[in-house]
Amino acid sequence: MTKRLEVHQHIKEHRDQHLARIREFMAQPSVSVDDMGMRECAELQLKYYQELGCKEAEIVETPGFPGVWAYYDAGAAKTLAVYTYFDTNAVGDGWTNDPYDVVLAERAPFKEVLYGRGAGNKGTSVAFLNALSSIIAVEGTLPVNLMFVTEGEEFVGSLNIPMMIDKYRHHLSKADAGISPGRCQSANGDVTFHLGNKGNLHIELECSGDMWGKGPHGGPAHSSAACVVDHPVWRLVQALATMYDPEENRILVEGFYDGLLGPTEEDLELIDELVERGLVPGGSGAAGIPRYIDGISGRDLLIRYCFQPTMNINGLRAGYTGPGTILWTLPNTARCTIDHRLPPNLQPPEIAEKIRTHLDKHGYSDISMKILMDVTANKLGVNDDIAQAGLRVIRDWVDNPAVWPRQGASGPTGVFSKMLGIKVLGGTGMGFGSGHTGGDEFMVTEGDGKVGGLVELEQSLVDLMYSYAAYPNEYK
Amino acid sequence: MTKRLEVHQHIKEHRDQHLARIREFMAQPSVSVDDMGMRECAELQLKYYQELGCKEAEIVETPGFPGVWAYYDAGAAKTLAVYTYFDTNAVGDGWTNDPYDVVLAERAPFKEVLYGRGAGNKGTSVAFLNALSSIIAVEGTLPVNLMFVTEGEEFVGSLNIPMMIDKYRHHLSKADAGISPGRCQSANGDVTFHLGNKGNLHIELECSGDMWGKGPHGGPAHSSAACVVDHPVWRLVQALATMYDPEENRILVEGFYDGLLGPTEEDLELIDELVERGLVPGGSGAAGIPRYIDGISGRDLLIRYCFQPTMNINGLRAGYTGPGTILWTLPNTARCTIDHRLPPNLQPPEIAEKIRTHLDKHGYSDISMKILMDVTANKLGVNDDIAQAGLRVIRDWVDNPAVWPRQGASGPTGVFSKMLGIKVLGGTGMGFGSGHTGGDEFMVTEGDGKVGGLVELEQSLVDLMYSYAAYPNEYK
Incomplete structure (x- = not known):
């Protein structure tokens, strides 16, 4: 029996400290396209890994911006590679407040959101570290070993991820699977789960x-x-x-x-369920799309989008x-x-x-x-351990998540998949945020009963750790 | 008998004051594409017209940047419309000194040049006003009436020139011809004379x-x-x-x-003379052009360029x-x-x-x-009064100027030509400058015996006034 619920309680009780750390990280600019604050932010990221208790933790010099490597060896049976990035988009226009003031405010229907550049990725990655620190505070260690590969070049092409993976391959080759900790809810609380993404x-x-x-x-x-x-x-x-x-x-x-390749029978089943629920691909851009190509819809639309x-x-x-x-x-x-x-x-x-x-x-x-x-693309089977471990956590948090055969977007997770032969899971945390390509980027810190706030985000990420460690056994 | 040579002497003696005014004008930024200093520069331009003795002189509001209108009524028999512009390109890169410090320096083979944004058009237009002020100082008035239409939108499309011409049409309809005072020498002192330009x-x-x-x-x-x-x-x-x-x-x-239309017999004669002299179109850009299209050269090249x-x-x-x-x-x-x-x-x-x-x-x-x-294009015949008045001045200053049937570039002079039915003469002043599309823009202020400096530039512009006033009679 794990102390999972004690950890949940610990997160609730330490919400203020956890929020403070997120704000500290977001207040440090890290705009790779403008070469702004990159080294300072890498050093802050390093400090967080050291504070977590990673015995190995260091800045990784690259021909571009520095990344960070860290290894938390819990002596556990399973090991996860963790991909995160700390660079953000340029500031751009459309901000109500200074994007580095990291302001808390109400934003209906949410009781509280945190505004600032990097609320998306920097907010989530520190929430994940907060979640881990609560596990360690309660349990003394983590249920899985974690190997963090953190880059500062997501917005400029992730060209040095292969170099970083190569450098720590002696460790990373032991990873059983990978995760890219993120959120999975939309503004209305619906949950989307992707079985990988395109290259x-x-x-x-x-x-x-x-x-x-x-x-x-x-x-x-x-x-x-x-x-x-x-x-x-x-x-x-x-x-x-x-x-x-x-x-x-x-x-x-x-x-x-x-x-x-066209869709498999398994893919078509997933597609049909999505069609039945009236779901369409939106992309994460700002645009309205009143009409898809050739006026397609339903099954044709989703098959085309995914395949x-x-x-x-x-x-x-x-x-x-x-x-x-x-x-x-x-x-x-x-x-x-x-x-x-x-x-x-x-x-x-x-x-x-x-x-x-x-x-x-x-x-x-x-x-x-x-x-x-x-x-490269990153493809998960619905029955892969890491997919099942993620899905059951999501299903314990919400009814009926939408399971997509694939995400139209892509990311460096495919590089992990290709170089290490592992499956990499995307976002499974309860929470929502928006605006990383524009102004007023935010993350929800106190939800509305449907969308998770900071506490729920961290708790659900805690659950993922316990779920994967225990799989195929029960984690609760 | 005019006091033309006395005016030349007056320019020599007042070189310091004339140079100071050019530097003052150039030190005032006027970047239309960046909306920088436009009104301040228009007001300075207005002050210069007032100081010259224009009875009518005013800022002209437009939907874009303000222009300036001024009318010097000398009670003379002939009237010239004068087109100038006071906006410049953006500052951009490639500057050794602050472009608004307006630094004097040697630049071999020239004894002295003046560096700064606007050395091209702002330098020349004030040199023209200096020349006029010397005529007035010596003669008490000008040999021709001048109507100045000065815009601040040359770099953003000159869209309000028609409006300005319309507004002062009651005066401008009396103009016998137009000029756009400028320089006509290249770096080695060669002189190019264009019989108009394209639209x-x-x-x-x-x-x-x-x-x-x-x-x-x-x-x-x-x-x-x-x-x-x-x-x-x-x-x-x-x-x-x-x-x-x-x-x-x-x-x-x-x-x-x-x-x-293809070239006329007259055009072909001019072309053949240019070919014989080995001249090629260069454009005023920064590029090397090692090969023209289809490898054409000589007559084919020049005909294509002009027509x-x-x-x-x-x-x-x-x-x-x-x-x-x-x-x-x-x-x-x-x-x-x-x-x-x-x-x-x-x-x-x-x-x-x-x-x-x-x-x-x-x-x-x-x-x-x-x-x-x-x-619209602006086409001069080689025998038009204003063309002949300009050409004979040039021929008195240099041997054998190259006469082109047309310039490949274009400018708002065509609008004057079209709206007022007049011929408009381009640059005929002795002098050289470069860099208005890049950094270290300069005008030669003290030449090398071949290229004119500030004194020669102003003197040759003085000569144009006397030449046009007297034409077809002798002006010397």
């Missing part, structure tokens, strides 16, 4: 006069020269036009869809892109960033090769392709 | 989910939704791909080339365009700015209509087109 190949295509051997070299020309000087931007436009047909919503790169790959231009830029820069140029260079969300059987390196071949075949061998991110 | 239709195309009725509405979606949500960026790419063929360097919009229209993407942007913004979106909007440099017979409004028709015909009626700038 991501993020590339940058660049067409430049220098590489082309035509057009302006070394810098832009004046636009008046455009009738006698070749044009790299028009060239990139034509090259892109050969790659994707937005009318048919079809990727035109030869062989791109080769080996794509089709994407080729998404997320950035396109050449020449003048806003006030305060140089007008009237014939740009010498044009760039396009494209992310591809890839279901399990489509491997990012092979897709990259097919795109390269496509460009070459169409006469665009001068257009360069840089791989900015390359993470 | 400019500057447009912005935008494809958005809201206008399309598909894709993300009101804001971006998360990029993971890209397999079920329509994509405005790919749509704009496909639309652009129908407009221009960069392999053939051909505009694909139906009827775009209709009515295009063909352009369709130049100068800006293309969607989603993520640099560090510090939001990654991983399916952008709800994509924008492209395109300038078209149009020889005299292609009218910007008609070309805009043809582009609109082209987009509609290809099924892109949802893609919006905004006209950012619409200025």
Whole structure:
């Protein structure tokens, strides 16, 4: 018999201290895209691992921003790799308060939320550490061994995760599964559980006069020269036009869809249940989507969302892109960033090769392709230990969670899966937050009876630890 | 007999005061794209016109930045409209000193140059006022009446020039010709004289989910939704791909080339002389151009440069365009700015209509087109009074100026030409400067025997006044 309920009580009694630590972490800026506060935040993260009692804990230098490694050896039978990240999006616009003041306020229907940049990931990862510290306070140790791989580069491509995994492979090879601690509730308290996610190949295509051997070299020309000087931007436009047909919503790169797997019987059962409940994919962006492609809905929509790959231009830029820069140029260079969300059987390196071949075949061998991110899909079976351990906790907290065969998004968890051969579980904590891509980012700290607050978030993460440690035996 | 040489002497003797005024004007920032110092600079400009003795002089409010109108009525037989602008490019990078410290320094081979943002246009326009003040000091008045139309929006499209011309049409309709006082020398002292310039239709195309009725509405979606949500960026790419063929360097919009005029016999004579001298179009950008389109050179190159229209993407942007913004979106909007440099017979409004028709015909009626700038070409005949008055001054200063049938660039002078039915002369002053699109912008204030310094610049502008007033009679 564990002291799980005593731990729950301990969390309730230490809510103030737990909240204070979250606010401390969020008050430390850590914007990777702007190189702001990254080392300071890594050091704070390190301190938290040391305070938890990790015997091994250190900053990991990378060619980019530092990460943090920590190992809590509880002498337990099972070991989990834990992925978290402490960098956040840029501050941007749309804030009511200073995003680093970390203000508590009511936000109907929630009694209390915590506003600030990083409320999403930094809030949750410290809540997880709070939960662990309560277990240790009550039990003296943890029910599982934990190996933390924490990066500061989630918003800039997670390119050094493979290096970090390699560096600690002598430990990590012992991990039985992985988790990426997070929340799983939406604003109305509904719970979504994903059996893994897609991979991501993020590339940058660049067409430049220098590489082309035509057009302006070394810098832009004046636009008046455009009738006698070749044009790299028009060239990139034509090259892109050969790659994707937005009318048919079809990727035109030869062989791109080769080996794509459709849903299994098990997947279709899950899909049908989601359809019956009227669920649709939303993505986590800010947009309203009044109509899906070709007007599809129901089963077709969900199957396409879960099982089709994407080729998404997320950035396109050449020449003048806003006030305060140089007008009237014939740009010498044009760039396009494209992310591809890839279901399990489509491997990012092979897709990259097919795109390269496509460009070459169409006469665009001068257009360069840089791989900015390359993470594999992460696929869980509904009967995998870690999936079952997570699902039963969720079902003990809420009725009828929605189980999706896959999430359309992706993350570095796929790298753990690929390099270590383990299954990685996403968010299972009771709680909600929003705004990490805009202003007024927040996490709910006191809920409304349906959405969990900080106490419920930490308690449900505690339960996950006990559940996985005990599985397939009872954890309660 | 005029006192022209006395005026030249007066300029020499007052070089310090003249230089001080230029530095004062340049020290006042006036960056229209960043809305920095615009009104302060307009007021300084107004003060200069008042000090010159303009009886009418006032700030002109516009929907954008204020302009300045001033009228010097000398009771002379002839009247010139004078176009100048006081806004500058953004500061940008590449500065050795603070661009508003306006530092004097040696810059081999020049004994002295003046560094600072606006050294190009602000330096020259005050040099012109200095020249005029010396004429007035010696003669008591000017040999021609001058009507100044000065804007602060050259870098943001000159959209309010028509409004300004309309407002003072009761005066401006009396103008016999126009000038845009500037310099005409290159770094080695060679002189280029342009018989007018092309027009400019500057447009912005935008494809958005809201206008399309598909894709993300009101804001971006998360990029993971890209397999079920329509994509405005790919749509704009496909639309652009129908407009221009960069392999053939051909505009694909139906009827775009209709009515295009080739060179006249007179033009061909000028071209052949330029070819004989080995001259090529450079544009005023920073780029090296190792190869012109299709490898053309000589006569073909110059004819194409002077007589063909352009369709130049100068800006293309969607989603993520640099560090510090939001990654991983399916952008709800994509924008492209395109300038078209149009020889005299292609009218910007008609070309805009043809582009609109082209987009509609290809099924892109949802893609919006905004006209950012619409200025007509300005064509001078070599035998027009104002051209001859300018050319003879240049020929008195240097041997063998290069006379181009047309400049590939364009400017608001075409609006004067169109609205007032007058010919407008470009730069004829002896002097050189560079860098207005980058850092370390400068004007030569003390030359090297070939390139004129401040004294020669002002003296040659004085000569233009006397030359035009006297034409067709001798001015010396």
